[in-house]
Amino acid sequence: xxxxxxxxxxxxxxxxxxxxxxxxxxxxxxxxxxxxxxxxxxxxxxxxxxxxxxxxxxxxxxxxxxxxxxxxxxxxxxxxxxxxxxxxxxxxxxxxxxxxxxxxxxxxxxxxxxxxxxxxxxxxxxxxxxxxxxxxxxxxxxxxxxxxxxxxxxxxxxxxxxxxxxxxxxxxxxxxxxxxxxxxxxxxxxxxxxxxxxxxxxxxxxxxxxxxxxxxxxx
Amino acid sequence: xxxxxxxxxxxxxxxxxxxxxxxxxxxxxxxxxxxxxxxxxxxxxxxxxxxxxxxxxxxxxxxxxxxxxxxxxxxxxxxxxxxxxxxxxxxxxxxxxxxxxxxxxxxxxxxxxxxxxxxxxxxxxxxxxxxxxxxxxxxxxxxxxxxxxxxxxxxxxxxxxxxxxxxxxxxxxxxxxxxxxxxxxxxxxxxxxxxxxxxxxxxxxxxxxxxxxxxxxxxxxxxxxxxxxxx
Numbered sequence: 001x002x003x004x005x006x007x008x009x010x011x012x013x014x015x016x017x018x019x020x021x022x023x024x025x026x027x028x029x030x031x032x033x034x035x036x037x038x039x040x041x042x043x044x045x046x047x048x049x050x051x052x053x054x055x056x057x058x059x060x061x062x063x064x065x066x067x068x069x070x071x072x073x074x075x076x077x078x079x080x081x082x083x084x085x086x087x088x089x090x091x092x093x094x095x096x097x098x099x100x101x102x103x104x105x106x107x108x109x110x111x112x113x114x115x116x117x118x119x120x121x122x123x124x125x126x127x128x129x130x131x132x133x134x135x136x137x138x139x140x141x142x143x144x145x146x147x148x149x150x151x152x153x154x155x156x157x158x159x160x161x162x163x164x165x166x167x168x169x170x171x172x173x174x175x176x177x178x179x180x181x182x183x184x185x186x187x188x189x190x191x192x193x194x195x196x197x198x199x200x201x202x203x204x205x206x207x208x209x210x211x212x213x214x215x216x217x218x219x
Numbered sequence: 220x221x222x223x224x225x226x227x228x229x230x231x232x233x234x235x236x237x238x239x240x241x242x243x244x245x246x247x248x249x250x251x252x253x254x255x256x257x258x259x260x261x262x263x264x265x266x267x268x269x270x271x272x273x274x275x276x277x278x279x280x281x282x283x284x285x286x287x288x289x290x291x292x293x294x295x296x297x298x299x300x301x302x303x304x305x306x307x308x309x310x311x312x313x314x315x316x317x318x319x320x321x322x323x324x325x326x327x328x329x330x331x332x333x334x335x336x337x338x339x340x341x342x343x344x345x346x347x348x349x350x351x352x353x354x355x356x357x358x359x360x361x362x363x364x365x366x367x368x369x370x371x372x373x374x375x376x377x378x379x380x381x382x383x384x385x386x387x388x389x390x391x392x393x394x395x396x397x398x399x400x401x402x403x404x405x406x407x408x409x410x411x412x413x414x415x416x417x418x419x420x421x422x423x424x425x426x427x428x429x430x431x432x433x434x435x436x437x438x439x440x441x442x443x444x445x446x447x448x449x450x
Contacts, residue, residue: 035339036339038337038338038339039336039338039339039340041340044282044340044341044342044343045282045286045287045288045340045341045342046282046283046285046286046342047286065244066244066247067244067245068244068245068443069337069338069444070244070247070439070442070443070444070445071243071244071245071247071252071443072244073247073337073444073445074244074247074248074252074255074256074443074445075242075244075247075252077255077256077259077445078242078251078252078255078256078259079255081255081258159339161263161266161449161450162333162335162341162450163271163272163273163414163415163449163450164266164267164268164271164415164449164450165266166271166273166274175333175335175341176341179339
Protein backbone atom coordinates (compact mmCIF):
# COMPACT_ATOMS: atom_id res chain seq x y z
CA UNK A 1 0.00 0.00 0.00
CA UNK A 2 1.28 3.46 -0.91
CA UNK A 3 1.87 5.95 1.86
CA UNK A 4 -0.88 8.58 1.55
CA UNK A 5 1.55 11.34 0.48
CA UNK A 6 2.29 9.47 -2.76
CA UNK A 7 -1.35 9.34 -3.75
CA UNK A 8 -3.21 11.44 -6.22
CA UNK A 9 -5.42 14.00 -4.49
CA UNK A 10 -8.64 12.17 -5.43
CA UNK A 11 -8.38 8.40 -6.03
CA UNK A 12 -11.13 6.98 -8.25
CA UNK A 13 -13.27 5.36 -5.49
CA UNK A 14 -13.46 8.76 -3.80
CA UNK A 15 -14.49 10.43 -7.06
CA UNK A 16 -17.04 7.73 -7.89
CA UNK A 17 -18.78 7.85 -4.52
CA UNK A 18 -18.55 11.65 -4.43
CA UNK A 19 -20.33 12.12 -7.77
CA UNK A 20 -22.85 9.34 -7.06
CA UNK A 21 -23.95 11.46 -4.11
CA UNK A 22 -25.11 14.24 -6.42
CA UNK A 23 -28.09 12.49 -8.08
CA UNK A 24 -28.78 10.30 -5.04
CA UNK A 25 -28.92 13.18 -2.56
CA UNK A 26 -31.06 15.17 -5.00
CA UNK A 27 -33.53 12.29 -5.38
CA UNK A 28 -33.72 11.65 -1.63
CA UNK A 29 -34.10 15.33 -0.79
CA UNK A 30 -36.73 16.02 -3.46
CA UNK A 31 -38.82 12.92 -2.73
CA UNK A 32 -38.49 13.64 1.00
CA UNK A 33 -39.90 17.14 0.48
CA UNK A 34 -42.82 15.64 -1.48
CA UNK A 35 -43.47 13.30 1.47
CA UNK A 36 -43.37 16.32 3.81
CA UNK A 37 -46.09 18.02 1.75
CA UNK A 38 -48.61 15.37 2.87
CA UNK A 39 -48.35 16.75 6.44
CA UNK A 40 -46.09 19.80 6.45
CA UNK A 41 -45.79 20.19 10.20
CA UNK A 42 -43.88 18.59 12.97
CA UNK A 43 -45.24 17.41 16.28
CA UNK A 44 -48.08 15.11 17.25
CA UNK A 45 -51.37 15.51 15.45
CA UNK A 46 -52.92 18.85 16.39
CA UNK A 47 -49.97 20.02 18.48
CA UNK A 48 -47.10 21.97 16.88
CA UNK A 49 -43.52 21.01 17.61
CA UNK A 50 -41.90 23.93 19.41
CA UNK A 51 -38.58 23.78 17.53
CA UNK A 52 -40.05 23.84 14.02
CA UNK A 53 -40.81 27.36 12.77
CA UNK A 54 -42.24 26.35 9.37
CA UNK A 55 -45.52 24.76 10.47
CA UNK A 56 -47.75 24.18 7.41
CA UNK A 57 -45.19 25.73 5.03
CA UNK A 58 -45.04 23.72 1.80
CA UNK A 59 -41.78 23.33 -0.07
CA UNK A 60 -42.14 24.68 -3.64
CA UNK A 61 -43.18 22.23 -6.37
CA UNK A 62 -39.92 22.52 -8.34
CA UNK A 63 -38.03 21.15 -5.34
CA UNK A 64 -40.20 18.03 -5.15
CA UNK A 65 -40.15 14.63 -6.83
CA UNK A 66 -42.70 11.85 -7.11
CA UNK A 67 -45.93 13.72 -8.01
CA UNK A 68 -47.78 12.49 -4.93
CA UNK A 69 -47.25 10.76 -1.61
CA UNK A 70 -47.12 7.16 -2.88
CA UNK A 71 -44.82 8.07 -5.76
CA UNK A 72 -42.51 10.05 -3.50
CA UNK A 73 -42.36 7.24 -0.94
CA UNK A 74 -41.47 4.79 -3.71
CA UNK A 75 -38.61 7.00 -4.92
CA UNK A 76 -37.44 7.62 -1.37
CA UNK A 77 -37.42 3.98 -0.26
CA UNK A 78 -35.98 2.76 -3.59
CA UNK A 79 -33.02 5.14 -3.75
CA UNK A 80 -32.40 5.33 0.00
CA UNK A 81 -30.71 1.93 -0.28
CA UNK A 82 -28.28 3.23 -2.91
CA UNK A 83 -27.43 6.37 -0.99
CA UNK A 84 -26.77 4.31 2.15
CA UNK A 85 -24.77 1.77 0.12
CA UNK A 86 -22.72 4.58 -1.41
CA UNK A 87 -21.93 5.82 2.08
CA UNK A 88 -20.91 2.35 3.24
CA UNK A 89 -18.62 1.90 0.20
CA UNK A 90 -17.04 5.29 0.89
CA UNK A 91 -16.42 4.54 4.57
CA UNK A 92 -15.03 1.08 3.79
CA UNK A 93 -12.68 2.61 1.21
CA UNK A 94 -11.56 5.30 3.67
CA UNK A 95 -10.80 2.66 6.27
CA UNK A 96 -9.05 0.13 4.01
CA UNK A 97 -7.00 2.56 1.90
CA UNK A 98 -5.70 4.71 4.72
CA UNK A 99 -7.37 7.74 3.11
CA UNK A 100 -9.06 8.43 6.43
CA UNK A 101 -5.74 9.87 7.65
CA UNK A 102 -5.80 12.83 5.30
CA UNK A 103 -9.59 13.28 5.23
CA UNK A 104 -11.05 12.64 8.67
CA UNK A 105 -10.99 15.23 11.41
CA UNK A 106 -8.71 14.15 14.24
CA UNK A 107 -9.22 16.69 17.03
CA UNK A 108 -5.66 16.66 18.40
CA UNK A 109 -4.18 17.21 14.96
CA UNK A 110 -6.81 19.41 13.33
CA UNK A 111 -8.65 21.44 15.97
CA UNK A 112 -6.09 24.25 16.15
CA UNK A 113 -5.87 24.45 12.37
CA UNK A 114 -9.65 24.45 12.00
CA UNK A 115 -9.86 27.49 14.28
CA UNK A 116 -7.04 29.25 12.40
CA UNK A 117 -8.70 28.59 9.03
CA UNK A 118 -12.02 29.85 10.31
CA UNK A 119 -10.24 33.01 11.51
CA UNK A 120 -8.80 33.41 8.02
CA UNK A 121 -12.24 33.05 6.38
CA UNK A 122 -13.59 35.65 8.82
CA UNK A 123 -10.81 38.03 7.75
CA UNK A 124 -9.30 37.84 11.22
CA UNK A 125 -6.06 36.34 9.91
CA UNK A 126 -4.12 37.46 6.88
CA UNK A 127 -2.75 34.19 5.48
CA UNK A 128 -4.32 30.80 4.90
CA UNK A 129 -2.93 27.81 6.73
CA UNK A 130 -1.76 24.98 4.50
CA UNK A 131 -1.61 21.49 5.88
CA UNK A 132 -1.45 18.87 3.13
CA UNK A 133 -4.51 17.95 1.09
CA UNK A 134 -7.06 19.54 3.41
CA UNK A 135 -7.04 22.03 6.22
CA UNK A 136 -8.57 21.36 9.61
CA UNK A 137 -11.83 23.12 8.80
CA UNK A 138 -12.32 21.09 5.63
CA UNK A 139 -11.63 17.89 7.54
CA UNK A 140 -14.16 18.95 10.15
CA UNK A 141 -16.81 19.69 7.49
CA UNK A 142 -16.27 16.47 5.54
CA UNK A 143 -16.27 14.38 8.70
CA UNK A 144 -19.46 16.12 9.81
CA UNK A 145 -21.20 15.13 6.57
CA UNK A 146 -20.35 11.49 7.29
CA UNK A 147 -21.90 11.76 10.75
CA UNK A 148 -24.90 13.59 9.28
CA UNK A 149 -25.33 10.87 6.66
CA UNK A 150 -25.31 8.16 9.31
CA UNK A 151 -27.81 10.12 11.44
CA UNK A 152 -30.04 10.67 8.39
CA UNK A 153 -30.21 6.94 7.70
CA UNK A 154 -30.82 6.09 11.36
CA UNK A 155 -33.49 8.77 11.93
CA UNK A 156 -35.10 7.72 8.65
CA UNK A 157 -35.23 4.10 9.77
CA UNK A 158 -36.70 5.22 13.10
CA UNK A 159 -39.67 6.94 11.44
CA UNK A 160 -40.01 4.19 8.80
CA UNK A 161 -40.29 1.43 11.45
CA UNK A 162 -41.25 3.08 14.75
CA UNK A 163 -42.51 -0.22 16.21
CA UNK A 164 -40.08 -2.80 14.86
CA UNK A 165 -37.12 -0.44 15.54
CA UNK A 166 -38.63 1.11 18.63
CA UNK A 167 -35.26 1.25 20.43
CA UNK A 168 -33.92 3.41 17.62
CA UNK A 169 -36.90 5.78 17.77
CA UNK A 170 -36.39 6.08 21.54
CA UNK A 171 -32.74 7.05 20.94
CA UNK A 172 -33.97 10.01 18.86
CA UNK A 173 -36.40 11.03 21.60
CA UNK A 174 -39.63 9.72 20.05
CA UNK A 175 -41.44 9.68 16.72
CA UNK A 176 -41.86 13.42 16.18
CA UNK A 177 -38.36 14.39 17.35
CA UNK A 178 -36.96 11.72 15.00
CA UNK A 179 -39.00 13.18 12.14
CA UNK A 180 -37.79 16.67 13.02
CA UNK A 181 -34.14 15.54 13.21
CA UNK A 182 -34.51 13.81 9.82
CA UNK A 183 -35.67 17.10 8.26
CA UNK A 184 -33.10 19.17 10.18
CA UNK A 185 -30.34 16.98 8.71
CA UNK A 186 -31.67 17.71 5.22
CA UNK A 187 -31.42 21.44 5.99
CA UNK A 188 -27.83 20.95 7.19
CA UNK A 189 -26.98 19.02 4.02
CA UNK A 190 -28.44 21.83 1.92
CA UNK A 191 -26.39 24.36 3.88
CA UNK A 192 -23.25 22.28 3.46
CA UNK A 193 -23.88 21.94 -0.28
CA UNK A 194 -24.17 25.69 -0.74
CA UNK A 195 -20.93 26.34 1.15
CA UNK A 196 -19.22 23.47 -0.68
CA UNK A 197 -20.18 24.77 -4.13
CA UNK A 198 -19.18 28.35 -3.28
CA UNK A 199 -15.76 27.24 -2.04
CA UNK A 200 -15.23 25.03 -5.09
CA UNK A 201 -16.07 28.00 -7.30
CA UNK A 202 -13.39 29.99 -5.46
CA UNK A 203 -10.85 27.18 -5.92
CA UNK A 204 -11.53 25.75 -9.40
CA UNK A 205 -8.46 23.48 -9.30
CA UNK A 206 -10.21 21.24 -6.76
CA UNK A 207 -13.12 20.80 -9.16
CA UNK A 208 -10.77 19.49 -11.87
CA UNK A 209 -9.15 17.16 -9.40
CA UNK A 210 -12.49 15.73 -8.35
CA UNK A 211 -13.06 14.83 -12.03
CA UNK A 212 -9.63 13.68 -13.18
CA UNK A 213 -8.15 12.63 -9.86
CA UNK A 214 -5.34 15.16 -10.11
CA UNK A 215 -1.59 14.57 -10.25
CA UNK A 216 0.50 12.63 -7.83
CA UNK A 217 2.54 15.03 -5.75
CA UNK A 218 6.17 15.47 -6.88
CA UNK A 219 8.47 13.46 -4.68
CA UNK B 220 -15.60 1.39 -41.10
CA UNK B 221 -18.55 0.22 -38.99
CA UNK B 222 -20.89 2.72 -37.42
CA UNK B 223 -20.54 3.07 -33.68
CA UNK B 224 -23.56 1.62 -31.98
CA UNK B 225 -22.98 3.18 -28.59
CA UNK B 226 -22.52 6.88 -29.08
CA UNK B 227 -22.59 9.13 -26.10
CA UNK B 228 -25.81 10.70 -27.34
CA UNK B 229 -27.54 7.33 -27.59
CA UNK B 230 -26.38 6.28 -24.15
CA UNK B 231 -27.69 9.51 -22.64
CA UNK B 232 -31.01 9.31 -24.48
CA UNK B 233 -31.37 5.65 -23.50
CA UNK B 234 -30.61 6.40 -19.87
CA UNK B 235 -33.13 9.24 -19.84
CA UNK B 236 -35.81 7.03 -21.41
CA UNK B 237 -35.05 4.25 -18.95
CA UNK B 238 -35.18 6.63 -16.01
CA UNK B 239 -38.53 8.10 -17.02
CA UNK B 240 -40.23 4.82 -17.93
CA UNK B 241 -38.65 2.78 -15.15
CA UNK B 242 -39.46 5.33 -12.44
CA UNK B 243 -43.07 6.31 -12.97
CA UNK B 244 -44.47 8.09 -9.92
CA UNK B 245 -48.05 7.54 -11.04
CA UNK B 246 -47.49 3.78 -11.26
CA UNK B 247 -44.84 3.23 -8.60
CA UNK B 248 -45.51 -0.53 -8.51
CA UNK B 249 -44.10 -0.93 -12.02
CA UNK B 250 -40.65 -0.64 -13.54
CA UNK B 251 -37.61 -0.03 -11.40
CA UNK B 252 -39.60 1.48 -8.52
CA UNK B 253 -41.74 -1.68 -8.56
CA UNK B 254 -38.66 -3.91 -8.37
CA UNK B 255 -37.45 -1.90 -5.38
CA UNK B 256 -40.94 -1.97 -3.82
CA UNK B 257 -40.88 -5.78 -3.89
CA UNK B 258 -37.38 -5.75 -2.44
CA UNK B 259 -38.55 -3.39 0.33
CA UNK B 260 -41.52 -5.65 0.99
CA UNK B 261 -39.17 -8.58 1.59
CA UNK B 262 -37.03 -6.41 3.86
CA UNK B 263 -40.10 -5.26 5.83
CA UNK B 264 -41.38 -8.82 6.16
CA UNK B 265 -37.99 -9.96 7.44
CA UNK B 266 -37.95 -7.12 9.96
CA UNK B 267 -41.46 -7.91 11.24
CA UNK B 268 -41.47 -9.84 14.51
CA UNK B 269 -44.81 -11.49 15.40
CA UNK B 270 -44.28 -11.00 19.14
CA UNK B 271 -42.89 -7.46 19.14
CA UNK B 272 -45.49 -5.07 20.55
CA UNK B 273 -46.14 -1.41 19.92
CA UNK B 274 -45.51 0.22 23.31
CA UNK B 275 -48.42 1.21 25.52
CA UNK B 276 -48.64 4.99 25.71
CA UNK B 277 -49.27 6.80 29.01
CA UNK B 278 -52.72 8.33 29.38
CA UNK B 279 -51.28 11.90 29.19
CA UNK B 280 -50.27 11.14 25.58
CA UNK B 281 -53.90 10.69 24.48
CA UNK B 282 -54.64 12.84 21.45
CA UNK B 283 -57.63 15.19 22.01
CA UNK B 284 -60.52 13.54 20.13
CA UNK B 285 -61.02 16.58 17.88
CA UNK B 286 -57.43 16.14 16.63
CA UNK B 287 -57.90 12.49 15.67
CA UNK B 288 -59.16 12.74 12.07
CA UNK B 289 -62.33 11.04 10.87
CA UNK B 290 -61.52 9.34 7.61
CA UNK B 291 -63.76 7.70 5.02
CA UNK B 292 -64.00 7.80 1.24
CA UNK B 293 -67.79 8.18 0.96
CA UNK B 294 -69.18 11.71 0.66
CA UNK B 295 -70.88 11.51 4.05
CA UNK B 296 -70.21 9.44 7.15
CA UNK B 297 -71.03 5.83 6.21
CA UNK B 298 -73.75 4.38 8.43
CA UNK B 299 -74.18 0.69 9.11
CA UNK B 300 -77.08 -0.94 7.25
CA UNK B 301 -79.91 -2.29 9.42
CA UNK B 302 -79.22 -5.81 10.61
CA UNK B 303 -75.45 -5.34 10.16
CA UNK B 304 -73.41 -8.51 10.53
CA UNK B 305 -69.72 -9.33 10.02
CA UNK B 306 -69.29 -12.10 7.47
CA UNK B 307 -66.27 -14.30 8.17
CA UNK B 308 -65.31 -16.76 5.48
CA UNK B 309 -62.70 -18.03 3.08
CA UNK B 310 -60.45 -20.91 4.20
CA UNK B 311 -62.26 -21.49 7.50
CA UNK B 312 -63.88 -24.58 9.01
CA UNK B 313 -66.99 -22.75 10.27
CA UNK B 314 -67.86 -19.69 8.13
CA UNK B 315 -70.47 -17.55 9.82
CA UNK B 316 -71.89 -14.06 10.29
CA UNK B 317 -71.39 -12.36 13.66
CA UNK B 318 -73.61 -9.73 15.22
CA UNK B 319 -71.84 -7.08 17.30
CA UNK B 320 -73.23 -8.77 20.43
CA UNK B 321 -71.69 -12.09 19.41
CA UNK B 322 -68.32 -10.42 18.76
CA UNK B 323 -68.49 -8.82 22.23
CA UNK B 324 -68.80 -12.29 23.73
CA UNK B 325 -65.39 -13.25 22.32
CA UNK B 326 -62.32 -12.38 24.47
CA UNK B 327 -61.77 -8.60 24.68
CA UNK B 328 -58.38 -6.93 24.19
CA UNK B 329 -57.52 -3.34 25.23
CA UNK B 330 -54.50 -1.23 24.37
CA UNK B 331 -53.46 2.42 24.10
CA UNK B 332 -50.90 2.82 21.34
CA UNK B 333 -49.68 5.31 18.77
CA UNK B 334 -51.31 5.53 15.36
CA UNK B 335 -48.92 6.14 12.45
CA UNK B 336 -50.40 7.70 9.33
CA UNK B 337 -48.68 7.34 5.96
CA UNK B 338 -48.78 11.15 5.77
CA UNK B 339 -46.36 11.43 8.67
CA UNK B 340 -48.53 12.45 11.61
CA UNK B 341 -49.14 10.30 14.64
CA UNK B 342 -51.86 10.26 17.26
CA UNK B 343 -52.71 8.24 20.36
CA UNK B 344 -56.00 6.60 21.31
CA UNK B 345 -57.03 3.54 23.26
CA UNK B 346 -58.89 0.80 21.44
CA UNK B 347 -60.79 -2.30 22.49
CA UNK B 348 -62.18 -5.19 20.54
CA UNK B 349 -61.59 -8.79 19.61
CA UNK B 350 -58.26 -9.97 18.28
CA UNK B 351 -58.28 -11.19 14.70
CA UNK B 352 -56.37 -14.22 16.04
CA UNK B 353 -59.25 -14.97 18.48
CA UNK B 354 -61.72 -14.61 15.62
CA UNK B 355 -59.57 -16.95 13.50
CA UNK B 356 -59.73 -19.52 16.30
CA UNK B 357 -63.50 -19.10 16.63
CA UNK B 358 -64.09 -19.90 12.95
CA UNK B 359 -61.30 -22.48 12.60
CA UNK B 360 -59.15 -20.61 10.09
CA UNK B 361 -56.93 -22.85 7.99
CA UNK B 362 -53.20 -22.30 8.63
CA UNK B 363 -52.69 -22.40 4.85
CA UNK B 364 -54.50 -19.07 4.62
CA UNK B 365 -51.44 -16.83 4.46
CA UNK B 366 -53.50 -13.69 3.92
CA UNK B 367 -56.56 -11.99 5.36
CA UNK B 368 -58.76 -9.60 3.41
CA UNK B 369 -60.92 -6.95 5.10
CA UNK B 370 -63.80 -5.25 3.28
CA UNK B 371 -66.12 -2.43 4.29
CA UNK B 372 -69.41 -0.75 3.42
CA UNK B 373 -67.51 2.54 2.83
CA UNK B 374 -67.83 2.32 -0.98
CA UNK B 375 -66.10 -1.05 -0.89
CA UNK B 376 -62.89 0.21 0.78
CA UNK B 377 -60.75 -2.84 1.36
CA UNK B 378 -57.26 -4.04 2.19
CA UNK B 379 -55.47 -7.37 2.26
CA UNK B 380 -52.97 -8.30 4.96
CA UNK B 381 -50.25 -10.87 5.47
CA UNK B 382 -51.46 -13.37 8.08
CA UNK B 383 -48.60 -12.77 10.58
CA UNK B 384 -49.55 -9.07 10.85
CA UNK B 385 -53.29 -9.83 10.96
CA UNK B 386 -52.79 -12.43 13.72
CA UNK B 387 -50.48 -10.13 15.72
CA UNK B 388 -51.66 -9.75 19.35
CA UNK B 389 -52.27 -6.02 18.76
CA UNK B 390 -54.45 -6.45 15.67
CA UNK B 391 -58.10 -6.25 16.70
CA UNK B 392 -61.54 -5.78 15.25
CA UNK B 393 -62.26 -2.74 17.38
CA UNK B 394 -65.80 -1.90 18.53
CA UNK B 395 -64.65 0.76 21.01
CA UNK B 396 -62.29 3.73 21.26
CA UNK B 397 -61.16 5.69 24.33
CA UNK B 398 -63.45 3.63 26.57
CA UNK B 399 -66.64 4.32 24.59
CA UNK B 400 -68.40 2.52 21.75
CA UNK B 401 -66.96 3.37 18.35
CA UNK B 402 -68.57 6.46 16.80
CA UNK B 403 -69.57 6.53 13.10
CA UNK B 404 -66.69 8.87 12.24
CA UNK B 405 -64.17 6.29 13.40
CA UNK B 406 -65.71 3.31 11.66
CA UNK B 407 -68.76 2.16 13.69
CA UNK B 408 -69.85 -0.47 14.27
CA UNK B 409 -66.56 -2.29 13.71
CA UNK B 410 -63.15 -1.39 12.35
CA UNK B 411 -59.73 -2.93 12.09
CA UNK B 412 -57.06 -1.50 14.39
CA UNK B 413 -53.43 -2.55 14.67
CA UNK B 414 -50.16 -1.47 16.20
CA UNK B 415 -48.11 -2.87 13.32
CA UNK B 416 -49.47 -1.21 10.18
CA UNK B 417 -49.91 2.25 8.70
CA UNK B 418 -53.37 3.77 9.05
CA UNK B 419 -54.64 3.09 5.53
CA UNK B 420 -54.37 -0.67 6.14
CA UNK B 421 -56.87 -0.44 9.03
CA UNK B 422 -60.20 -0.85 7.28
CA UNK B 423 -63.17 0.88 8.95
CA UNK B 424 -66.89 0.05 8.59
CA UNK B 425 -66.12 -3.67 8.29
CA UNK B 426 -68.45 -6.04 6.52
CA UNK B 427 -66.29 -9.01 5.61
CA UNK B 428 -63.20 -10.83 6.81
CA UNK B 429 -61.86 -13.55 4.54
CA UNK B 430 -58.92 -15.88 5.19
CA UNK B 431 -57.28 -16.44 1.80
CA UNK B 432 -54.35 -18.33 0.26
CA UNK B 433 -53.44 -15.33 -1.92
CA UNK B 434 -52.90 -11.64 -1.36
CA UNK B 435 -55.43 -9.31 -2.93
CA UNK B 436 -54.83 -5.56 -3.17
CA UNK B 437 -56.51 -2.71 -1.41
CA UNK B 438 -58.23 0.58 -2.09
CA UNK B 439 -55.02 2.62 -1.68
CA UNK B 440 -52.66 -0.22 -2.55
CA UNK B 441 -54.27 -0.48 -6.01
CA UNK B 442 -53.50 3.22 -6.53
CA UNK B 443 -49.81 2.84 -5.72
CA UNK B 444 -49.40 2.82 -1.95
CA UNK B 445 -47.21 -0.02 -0.74
CA UNK B 446 -49.01 -3.21 0.15
CA UNK B 447 -47.10 -4.34 3.27
CA UNK B 448 -47.03 -0.94 4.99
CA UNK B 449 -45.73 -2.16 8.34
CA UNK B 450 -44.44 0.22 10.99
